[in-house]
Amino acid sequence: KAGVTQTPRYLIKTRGQQVTLSCSPISGHRSVSWYQQTPGQGLQFLFEYFSETQRNKGNFPGRFSGRQFSNSRSEMNVSTLELGDSALYLCASSFTEIGEQYFGPGTRLTVT
Amino acid sequence: AQKVTQAQTEISVVEKEDVTLDCVYETRDTTYYLFWYKQPPSGELVFLIRRNSFDEQNEISGRYSWNFQKSTSSFNFTITASQVVDSAVYFCALSEAVQGAQKLVFGQGTRLTINP
Numbered sequence: 204k205a206g207v208t209q210t211p212r213y214l215i216k217t218r219g220q221q222v223t224l225s226c227s228p229i230s231g232h233r234s235v236s237w238y239q240q241t242p243g244q245g246l247q248f249l250f251e252y253f254s255e256t257q258r259n260k261g262n263f264p265g266r267f268s269g270r271q272f273s274n275s276r277s278e279m280n281v282s283t284l285e286l287g288d289s290a291l292y293l294c295a296s297s298f299t300e301i302g303e304q305y306f307g308p309g310t311r312l313t314v315t
Numbered sequence: 316a317q318k319v320t321q322a323q324t325e326i327s328v329v330e331k332e333d334v335t336l337d338c339v340y341e342t343r344d345t346t347y348y349l350f351w352y353k354q355p356p357s358g359e360l361v362f363l364i365r366r367n368s369f370d371e372q373n374e375i376s377g378r379y380s381w382n383f384q385k386s387t388s389s390f391n392f393t394i395t396a397s398q399v400v401d402s403a404v405y406f407c408a409l410s411e412a413v414q415g416a417q418k419l420v421f422g423q424g425t426r427l428t429i430n431p
Binding site: 234236238245246247248251253258259261291293295297300301303304305306307308309311 | 348350352357358359360361362365406408412414415416417418419420421422423424
């Protein structure tokens with residue numbers, strides 16, 4: 204069974220631009236969560252989607268948004284990029300809303 | 316509030332030594348889940364274990380073992396006879412049923428280096 208896949212793996216953007224990251228969960232998994240990892244703040248929860256509904260959201264500004272499609276694939280969008288948004292963005296999927304999460308390889312975003 | 320503390324920022328041992336990674340958590344919920352993940356240099360978080368708050372039984376998986384003690388709010392991880400391939404950053408995490416079981420709160424991680 205294929206694992207969680209994330210595209211693109213690396214991305215360089217300029218301040219003020221917007222970016223969309225994609226996550227394909229493990230087949231059959233319906234819950235997708237997103238996390239941001241930075242050297243200063245560590246791993247922080249962004250949001251979780253289950254059956255196309257956002258069930259939970261972390262403490263991030265409204266510039267961070269996401270969605271989930273009917274095939275459970277998920278996208279997250281960051282608008283008006285800031286230098287501090289440079290991070291590794293990790294996606295995780297779970298079979299149920301209480302199951303253990305399996306992570307993808309991440310998308311490394313650099314904002315210049 | 317939820318909080319996970321991994322007091323050991325870095326640990327360095329020689330191959331074949333046993334090593335224990337500490338994890339202390341804070342929660343007000345009675346139903347919660349504890350996790351350990353491994354992050355090798357590639358960046359992907361590898362799931363190691365999940366424990367729920369009602370299951371204090373210790374677990375052993377090969378060279379890995381976990382000690383869950385509610386009385387001290389700790390969930391420690393021991394690697395026996397460490398190997399170079401165990402070198403990675405290890406994260407302990409907590410989620411609460413009330414806050415959402417998928418919302419993981421991570422500790423700051425422990426960087427483990429196994430020297431040959």
